[in-house]
Amino acid sequence: MDNHTSFNPRETAGKIITCNAAVVRGPKQPFVLERIQVDPPKKMEVRIKILYTSICHTDLSCWKGENEAQRAFPRILGHEAVGVVESVGEGVTDVKEGDHVIPIFNGECGDCIYCQKGTTNLCGKFRVNPLKSVMANDGKCRFSSKDGEPIYHFLNTSTFTEYSVLDSACVVKIDPKSPLKKMSLLSCGVSTGVGAAWKAADVQAGSSVAVFGLGTLGLAAAEGARARGASKIIGVDINPDKFDKGRTIGITDFVNPKDSSKPVHEGNEWWRRRLQLRMRRKLGILREAFLSTHDGWGKTVLVGIYPSPKLLPIHPMELFDGRTITGTIFGDVKGKTQLPDLARDCLQGVVNLDGFITHELPFHKINEAFGLLTDGKALRCLLHL
Template identity: 85%
Template sequence: MFLSGFYGHQAAVVRGPKQPFLMETIRVDPPKKMEVRIKILYTSICHTDLRAWKGENEAQRAYPRILGHEAVGLVESVGEGVTDLKAGDHVIPIFNGECGHCPYCTTKTTNLCQTYRVNPFKSVMENDGKCRFSTKDGEPIFHFLNTSTFTEYSVLDSACVVKIDPNSPLKKTSLLSCGVSTGVGAAWNAANVQAGSSVAIFGLGALGLAASEGARARGASKIIGGDINPGKFDKGKEMGMTHFVNPKDISKPVHQISIGKGGK
């Protein structure tokens, strides 16, 4: 399905470090070869977006820009050569895509893909080094982390789009793009949690809770959650945590909980 570019859709555009997000009417070009244009249904915000908005790393600054990298949407149109996706498919954008043919993608280290690995310096499309977003006057609007989801429509490389079950709960599915996959991945890949393990997780935000779910799925026997906000402990229990510590009033080292008796 090939459609022309269109002007008249809204996006939250950042025009400088710590500048307010501006709801602007933009043009979204059609997808080129091996690209996909998707309609964003739900998007969430991550601390990485906040850091980019602040412009903490001067070398990574590129404005005006559309941030956002956690979302879920529908395929609106596809470019030449895209055969595994079609209009109407439910998808999530991913900032860490897979080309499928580089030395990393042909092994088990696809997260290091030579073309689509995480690259905060990248602000244009891989195909031609240009933007698919622009203002009415033709001013380019830069991309972010291969995704840019704070917009009604976005154009991505097909390597950065994953088809999902259409029955998935869309309001929650956007978290799979980063928060859930990062936390679960930390438990499964980085820590390689084994059945019967004792695990300590410091910080019970979205990533910490996802890491707990990953540890529970691997069969960890003790999952110790640490946070200075005890109000998060109930949610931690729902995600599989068995013990809790508050660094402000802890009376013994965490390892005594992990290998001995006790815990809160």
């Protein structure tokens, strides 16, 4: 357990907390470390002290203004972290002061028709919503500047701050003996990738899998496929520098589309006839991914954010060959009920988290951390608060 949880909730419970946060006031503007005020949690809310947070490509795309999520300013981004409960609001019973927790952007209330159904991890009230910028309880912010200016929330979480307030549906309790740095990966990237392989694609032993894009999500999908016993895992990326990292994850073969003038699915008969699963992130190669799967049963799983308004480049008749295509949010993992099992699998070595955190920096160097991700030099840069 990381010795990084020293604070006294008895001095802060029920009171406004003044702390540091990285606030962004517009697309592509630098993050500014500001002193903000964080209100106490209201009914069915939890206030947590963030211990570690990292940067995901979703944070990066929103910061760039690539989608509609960045309409509300000023804002506290961040959604991948680990922390400790400082205090809870009325009605919260599943976590308490001092519990170690993971914030999740795709919440689970446990009561709605979606949560009660075993075939989806969406929630009627707390599913991921990039446009949501206030709390569900009263439609207001829990963050404000020293002058009282509201500061908006992001993806149900807002982790680029020393303290954050979340709906209790978006907080998952973890084993206090867990390595907290690694557990932060389960807030988004690793859970999404592994879940895409295990749940959305249901990879079986002996399957053949290809992963398009060897970032954190892609490598996590490859790790999930390896853990399931896939016999062949092909990594596809235009950056050959990522291949060494892929080998450590268990990827067996690599393809750089730049090395051939032919489309990937036409370059090799094996691709056209034998591939069973394809995971990719960028819309421009979606068709290649789809056509590379085996006719009759091949499955394409989409993960990540797609800011492009373009429609899927697939002819309807191509769906009659038995190939399927689906998207997944959070790897189809139900956050509160299933994420603890994934955390246990990680602790037991079923899923290997080593290597995903490539850099560590103090919180005040958040702009430098964003630069590392922008330049493709980092998988996950962990920020210490």
